[in-house]
């Protein structure tokens with residue numbers, strides 16, 4: 001099979017591809033039509049943009065079961081939303097709890113605030129399958145604990161974390177919870193009200209199937225964040241300070257309306273196909289992938305074998321090969337695209353025992369077929385033979 | 390000389406929400422740039438007849454729209470002659 005180049009994209013956890021046709025179309029139509037700058041001026045083209053933004057906000061709110069769409073601020077991505085939540089909420093002397101599975105989008109802002117002497121932090125350790133130690137959590141609260149941060153699903157091994165239980169534990173101490181849904185939104189059902197989420201960060205370009213440059217932050221009523229960015233909103237222009245009402249409070253500067261038009265089509269697509277159907281299909285693909293990987297001699301597969309508690313992500317290493325070189329050969333010989341290394345999650349890799357070497361991560365998407373998995377497994381078997389494993 | 394009535398909102402989100410709620414109602418209204426003679430948080434306002442404004446204000450208020458004010462503006466030659474805040 002060597003040389004039989006394909007174009008198999010297994011890096012949907014980084015950004016999804018392909019997108020549904022309607023996403024391309026919707027973003028293009030938006031850019032070609034004379035939409036004005038949302039919120040700025042009052043002419044009808046601006047109003048058309050305002051209506052679009054309104055629809056995306058309402059659609060997003062419905063998707064996460066958020067009662068008041070105005071509590072969602074659109075952001076550049078999950079990183080932006082997480083920074084806004086962390087830096088907008090925390091004050092000197094606050095203590096923060098976070099899990100070992102967090103992404104650098106959480107770890108780095110926390111480390112900065114900690115290094116500057118503003119906050120203190122405690123990391124909740126996780127099992128080698130990525131499950132947070134809930135007993136540790138119970139004992140980790142301090143009177144100064146101000147925030148619990150949870151990565152809903154690991155971008156390294158796919159493990160879905162029991163957010164509801166963790167949030168309940170935080171709420172018993174009056175501590176709000178920030179949930180990073182970069183890997184879970186669009187894969188599994190998220191219900192702000194049922195899960196009692198205080199702050200939710202999402203990104204538009206992964207499983208929500210939208211373009212890059214889209215995302216958002218939900219902020220529970222009563223929680224007022226200090227804005228990370230200040231600037232024009234088109235409203236209350238006479239005010240010297242940022243308006244206090246949501247979403248303007250957190251939305252300085254022109255929104256990415258073209259991207260949001262695409263995101264709207266992405267969420268529409270998910271709703272048309274049904275989130276449960278998508279999740280079921282992804283579970284089947286992950287189960288199949290996991291099982292086929294175990295066939296390969298010398299392989300170590302990470303993450304829970306049970307697909308019920310995972311998103312569609314699997315990490316592995318092949319013998320003592322370098323994961324980067326393995327990724328390179330997968331692309332160059334076989335046309336298979338995957339992500340290797342530490343996946344911006346150094347403590348997740350320490351947790352599963354793959355730091356600093358990293359792993360190869362396979363993240364199929366909603367358009368992946370079992371044929372693609374078969375082709376990939378064949379390639380991997382060939383590589384295993386070639387490298388003498 | 391003419392007169393128009395306006396409803397202003399706390400944000401564009403509220404203004405568009407109001408517009409959506411009115412979609413299937415039989416009021417005559419239009420979203421317009423807020424006249425500078427009125428101070429408003431949001432750049433767009435709902436312009437309607439002065440007969441309807443109270444009913445419209447009540448309807449939107451019942452739906453929890455964040456209304457900033459109801460105004461009657463007497464206008465001539467693109468100038469506001471008088472502005473009356475109704476509530």
Ligand SMILES: Cc1ncc(COP(=O)(O)O)c(C=O)c1O
Nearest residue numbers: 077078079103105155180182203
């Ligand atoms: C768990 C997790 N959090 C945050 C992010 C950051 O997402 P983005 O790059 O869209 O801001 C990612 C993706 O890279 C992720 O996997």
